[in-house]
Every structure is written in structure tokens, then in C-alpha cells.
Amino acid sequence: MKKSSPALIIGFIASVIGITSAQFTAQAQLTVQRPGNVVGSGSNAWSYLVMEGESYVADQDANPASGFGKVYNDAALTDFYGNPILPETSTASMQGALGTLGPLFGRFADKATYQVVFSTPGDYYMYMRFSMFENGSNPAGYTSEDSFYFPPDFNKDPQFDWPIPGTATVDTGGYTEGCCGSKGFLFILDYQGDGSRTDHSSSANTNYWEGSFHWNQLFVSQFLSGIHTNEDGSTRAGSAFHYVVTPAMVGVPQDFTIAYREQGVTVDLFLFSTYTNLLNDYTQEQLDQLLVSKVAVQDSGNVVSTSSNSWSYLVMEGENFVAKSNRNLTTGFTAVSPGSTNINAYGNPLLATNTTASGKGALGTIGPLFGRFTDKINYQVQFSTPGDYYMYMRFTMFENGSNPAGYTSEDSFYFPPNFNKDPQLDWPIPGSGTVDTGGYTEGCCGSKGFLFILDYQGDGSRTDHSSGANTNYWEGNFHWNQLFVSQFLSGIHTNEDGSTRAGSAFHYVVTPAMVGVPQNFTLAYREQGVTPDLFLFSTYTNLLNDYTQEQLDQLILQPKLAINQAGTNAVVSWSMSASGYRLESSASLTSPSWTTVMDSAAIVGNTYNVTVTPAGTRYYRLRQR
Numbered sequence: 001m002k003k004s005s006p007a008l009i010i011g012f013i014a015s016v017i018g019i020t021s022a023q024f025t026a027q028a029q030l031t032v033q034r035p036g037n038v039v040g041s042g043s044n045a046w047s048y049l050v051m052e053g054e055s056y057v058a059d060q061d062a063n064p065a066s067g068f069g070k071v072y073n074d075a076a077l078t079d080f081y082g083n084p085i086l087p088e089t090s091t092a093s094m095q096g097a098l099g100t101l102g103p104l105f106g107r108f109a110d111k112a113t114y115q116v117v118f119s120t121p122g123d124y125y126m127y128m129r130f131s132m133f134e135n136g137s138n139p140a141g142y143t144s145e146d147s148f149y150f151p152p153d154f155n156k157d158p159q160f161d162w163p164i165p166g167t168a169t170v171d172t173g174g175y176t177e178g179c180c181g182s183k184g185f186l187f188i189l190d191y192q193g194d195g196s197r198t199d200h201s202s203s204a205n206t207n208y209w210e211g212s213f214h215w216n217q218l219f220v221s222q223f224l225s226g227i228h229t230n231e232d233g234s235t236r237a238g239s240a241f242h243y244v245v246t247p248a249m250v251g252v253p254q255d256f257t258i259a260y261r262e263q264g265v266t267v268d269l270f271l272f273s274t275y276t277n278l279l280n281d282y283t284q285e286q287l288d289q290l291l292v293s294k295v296a297v298q299d300s301g302n303v304v305s306t307s308s309n310s311w312s313y314l315v316m317e318g319e320n321f322v323a324k325s326n327r328n329l330t331t332g333f334t335a336v337s338p339g340s341t342n343i344n345a346y347g348n349p350l351l352a353t354n355t356t357a358s359g360k361g362a363l364g365t366i367g368p369l370f371g372r373f374t375d376k377i378n379y380q381v382q383f384s385t386p387g388d389y390y391m392y393m394r395f396t397m398f399e400n401g402s403n404p405a406g407y408t409s410e411d412s413f414y415f416p417p418n419f420n421k422d423p424q425l426d427w428p429i430p431g432s433g434t435v436d437t438g439g440y441t442e443g444c445c446g447s448k449g450f451l452f453i454l455d456y457q458g459d460g461s462r463t464d465h466s467s468g469a470n471t472n473y474w475e476g477n478f479h480w481n482q483l484f485v486s487q488f489l490s491g492i493h494t495n496e497d498g499s500t501r502a503g504s505a506f507h508y509v510v511t512p513a514m515v516g517v518p519q520n521f522t523l524a525y526r527e528q529g530v531t532p533d534l535f536l537f538s539t540y541t542n543l544l545n546d547y548t549q550e551q552l553d554q555l556i557l558q559p560k561l562a563i564n565q566a567g568t569n570a571v572v573s574w575s576m577s578a579s580g581y582r583l584e585s586s587a588s589l590t591s592p593s594w595t596t597v598m599d600s601a602a603i604v605g606n607t608y609n610v611t612v613t614p615a616g617t618r619y620y621r622l623r624q625r
Contacts, residue, residue: 029329032337036359044600046275053098053267056112067110071099080136098267110260124272126241132209145264146178154254183219189279294320311540312385318363318532321377332375336364345401375525389537391506397474400528410529411443419519448484454544581622
């Protein structure tokens with residue numbers, strides 16, 4: 001308990017209320033909203049679903065080179081000026097986007113259908129993160145590249161399902177466009193501008209666009225002012241696109257179909273958000289930090305102190321990777337959530353609705369059964385404290401059907417030799433598609449495998465959970481273990497000094513020069529079945545010996561609150577990584593009565609800050625939604 005003056009809050013606590021096929025089955029590129037997809041606290045808390053532009057499941061013309069197409073950071077496509085649409089250094093989320101590849105103009109020339117699953121009902125307003133590319137038809141500006149069609153609702157066609165349907169020659173449905181100043185998406189809404197906008201539609205803005213991405217809210221075209229577009233006959237022209245998710249729709253895949261109009265706009269992300277005026281209250285940089293970069297930042301307070309030892313740590317959510325090498329989103333690694341259609345070999349969902357996964361998401365390995373380096377994913381981490389960090393993992397195992405006698409056919413993947421290294425190519429002896437040489441970790445066998453859980457105060461003893469009799473232990477239940485380089489690499493020199501690293505603990509050195517600098521951390525695929533919830537970098541060398549599974553859950557899963565005096569007020573803060581929580585307060589811890597704090601949370605750096613005016617003693621906690 002932290003005390004301050006009697007006029008201020010004198011205490012706080014933090015708590016969290018917990019929360020038959022040969023292979024897994026998955027619905028193609030389903031975009032699932034995690035229950036933890038909530039930003040802020042109090043009256044300004046908002047839910048969201050992020051949909052990658054390139055994650056559509058069907059396109060009408062079935063031609064990847066015309067209409068809508070998936071574009072990636074391989075510089076394969078160029079714009080009117082000869083520049084790559086997505087260079088290798090692109091800031092596009094997941095290194096891909098939705099391209100509009102031609103014709104220059106063509107009403108309904110193509111349609112792209114996405115599938116989305118919501119976990120939270122509500123009114124969702126539409127935003128997008130996008131760039132513009134000159135198509136050459138009118139280089140005086142970007143108003144000849146700036147429109148496409150949205151549907152009137154989920155499971156509707158943007159051409160035929162408006163009350164007055166569109167045709168190949170008439171715009172009637174709900175198209176959105178960049179022109180003009182009052183509603184167009186080329187006129188970017190100003191932060192705290194109360195509706196004011198900055199014009200970026202002219203040709204002078206090539207440096208602003210042409211591969212650089214920006215956020216804006218989307219509205220129905222103003223040019224539809226004479227057309228009734230709502231089912232009740234009222235005009236929808238100039239109004240914000242929004243879509244109602246009813247309780248009956250929660251957990252049920254919904255189609256969302258857009259249609260083509262002009263070549264040039266390139267969409268990185270679509271954002272469904274219950275916040276009605278997001279661009280007014282969040283900067284472009286804050287939205288990128290929240291929804292794109294996903295940097296796992298170590299807070300300076302991420303230290304556990306005891307009478308005999310103190311250790312620092314950084315927590316990395318398994319599902320928060322920022323890039324994926326395999327462009328097939330149903331192969332290799334994927335983010336799994338409750339409500340997705342990922343099913344294990346026993347016909348059960350990978351994450352049930354009552355899952356204890358942190359943030360209600362995890363990293364899935366969804367196929368093939370076995371495939372060296374068939375996918376790689378990249379995380380970004382940022383440390384505040386230098387040191388030697390050892391690797392731990394909170395994970396579950398799922399039977400993949402290849403050998404139900406146990407989990408030793410599901411139990412391996414690859415770690416890198418260091419930050420900013422490739423786990424396949426950057427070991428002294430590189431790996432290949434047919435050879436394991438780098439540092440893979442695996443569940444088998446007893447002396448080092450992660451299926452053999454280290455015993456609390458066992459001084460290195462382990463309990464075997466690798467057999468098929470342990471379905472109740474695994475199959476959606478999460479456990480901690482330390483990770484080691486595979487023992488099967490004993491004949492291979494994997495350290496830079498030529499010494500063998502086989503069987504040694506994975507650890508990574510953070511130098512003082514690395515503090516505050518985002519580092520890439522890349523994993524590679526090997527087998528289907530292991531599902532990590534969290535990766536934990538810790539300076540403690542034998543964490544499992546001195547902490548129980550329950551203690552680690554309590555220490556690591558529960559977000560920490562901090563409180564500081566600010567004049568006559570107090571500021572309660574917690575990490576932005578703790579999404580999906582609400583701040584509650586009580587006047588007493590004896591028969592407490594917890595109520596939601598309705599003051600809105602502001603983003604300051606990497607934390608949520610709530611400023612409160614004290615009224616006697618108050619205690620605070622975070623509660624998962």
C-alpha cells in the first residue's frame with residue numbers, strides 16, 4: 001500500500017478478475033475481436049476490431065492483378081511515379097495492404113469480402129489507415145484516386161442491397177471518397193480540432209502519401225445528397241459509416257463486402273470502433289502505437305523484489321506479432337482468440353470463451369503438421385533495464401492428430417540466436433528447409449523439454465506431461481516453463497565462439513545501448529500444436545524453482561497500478577499493454593464496494609493515466625472486462 005497526504009488517496013491495490021480431424025480446422029482469414037480489445041477506462045473506454053486490408057477471403061473478379069489485390073512489402077508493384085507501392089521498409093501493418101490495381105475508374109469492377117467475428121456488441125464506426133498513389137489520370141492531385149464502396153450493413157452487397165441499388169453506370173449506394181473538405185478522407189481530421197480538417201488532396205502532398213500511411217474516419221459520399229440510402233427512406237449522405245453489432249451477432253462470423261470504384265487508394269487497416277470521434281482525441285502516432293506497432297515495452301517498474309533477490313522482466317503477448325513471412329493467414333503462425341473457428345483434433349476450440357489466456361488471445365501454430373521454417377513471425381520489444389534475460393513461456397498444447405499417444409509430435413519451434421537475427425539463417429551454421437541447425441526448442445525430452453514441467457523447489461526435477469493421458473492438463477489450460485535449446489543439437493556448434501549451445505537455457509543480453517530502442521525478435525515454425533500465451537524475458541535464472549505456477553500467474557498476468565500526487569489531485573496509471581481492463585475504486589477493503597471510475601483515461605507515453613480528485617481514502621484496482 002502506498003500512502004500520500006490525508007487529503008489525497010492513501011492506498012491502492014491492483015487485482016484482476018480472471019478470467020475429430022487429423023489436423024486443426026480453421027476458417028479462412030477470419031478476423032476475430034478479442035474481448036481485451038478495449039482502450040481506455042471510464043466514460044471514454046472503447047471497443048474495437050482491426051481488419052487487415054489484405055485479409056479478404058474472396059474477390060469477385062478472381063484476378064489478383066486487377067480490381068482489388070493484395071500488395072506486400074516486396075516492391076513488386078510500382079505507382080505512376082515509378083516508386084514501389086510497398087517497399088521493404090514499408091510501415092504497413094503485417095507488411096501488407098489492400099491495393100486498388102485498376103482500372104482507373106470502374107464502378108463495381110471488383111468486390112472484396114472479409115469475414116469478421118465480434119465479441120462485444122455495440123455501434124461501430126469505421127476508420128481506415130491508408131495511403132494514396134497517383135494513377136496518372138490527373139497528376140494535379142489525388143481526387144481521381146479517392147473512392148470505393150461500403151455496404152449498408154454486414155452480409156450485404158454494396159451494389160445491390162441499398163434501397164436504391166447501384167448499377168455499372170450509376171452511384172447510388174454508399175460510396176466513400178476523399179473529396180471534399182467537409183467529409184472526404186483526403187481531408188484529415190485534426191487532433192483536438194473539433195471537426196476541423198487539413199487538406200491533403202493536392203499533388204503537393206506526394207511526400208505525405210505515396211506509401212506513407214495515415215488514419216481518418218469514413219463518411220458516406222456527400223454527392224449522394226439527393227439519394228435516399230437508409231431503409232427508412234432518409235438520406236445517409238455525409239453521415240459517418242457505422243455498423244450495429246447486436247448481442248445475437250457476437251461470436252458469429254459476419255461477411256463485410258466492399259466494392260471498387262477508382263484506382264489509387266491503398267488500405268492498410270480498417271478499424272471498427274465504438275468511439276464516435278477517434279481522430280479528435282487521439283493523435284496519428286497514438287493510434288499507430290495502439291493498433292499497429294504493438295511494441296512490448298518494459299516498464300521501469302517491471303521488477304520483482306524479495307528479501308534475497310530482485311529480478312526484472314518483460315512480457316511479450318504471443319499474439320502480438322507485427323509481421324508474418326507466410327502470406328497465407330491460415331498457415332503457420334496465427335493469432336487465435338475465443339470465438340474463432342480454429343478447432344483441435346478433438347473438435348474443441350483452441351481458446352474457449354472462458355479461456356485464461358492473457359488478453360484473451362494466444363499464438364496458434366495451425367499447420368502444417370511439420371514444416372521447418374514454413375513461417376516466421378516478428379515481434380518488437382523495448383527494454384528499460386539492461387541485463388541477461390532468460391526465456392520462459394506460458395503455453396498450452398493441442399493434439400494435432402498425427403500421434404495421439406502424446407504431445408511429442410506437436411512440441412517444437414525455433415528461437416533466434418539474438419535480437420534482430422533470423423532463426424533460420426543467422427546461426428553460425430544456418431538451417432535449411434530439411435535440416436535443423438539453429439536453436440529450436442522442444443517439449444521432448446525429460447532433461448530439458450518444455451513438456452516436462454520444472455517442479456517448484458525441486459532443484460531441477462521435472463514432472464512429465466508429454467503423454468496422451470494429459471489431455472486435461474493441456475488442451476486449453478496454460479502452464480509456465482523455462483525454455484532450452486534442443487538437446488538433439490548436441491553435435492552442432494551453435495555459439496559464435498564455436499561451443500555447443502545444445503541443452504543450454506535460451507537467454508538474451510540487453511546492453512545499455514539497447515535500452516529504449518525497439519528490438520526485433522523473430523520466431524520460426526516447426527510443428528503444429530504448441531500455443532504460447534506469453535513469452536517472458538526475465539533476469540531470474542531459475543524462476544520455476546522458486547515460484548509456483550499460481551504465483552507466476554499472479555505476478556505476470558495481473559497489470560500493476562501506480563499512483564502519484566499531481567498538485568491537489570492524484571494520477572492513477574497503468575501500462576497500455578493491459579488492454580481490456582477498467583479502473584474501479586472502493587472507500588474500504590473491509591467488505592469493499594467496487595465501482596467503476598468514470599473519469600476518462602489519457603494516454604501518456606506507454607501508460608494510461610486517470611486523474612482523480614481525492615475525497616478521503618480510496619483504493620483502486622483494475623478489473624478485466
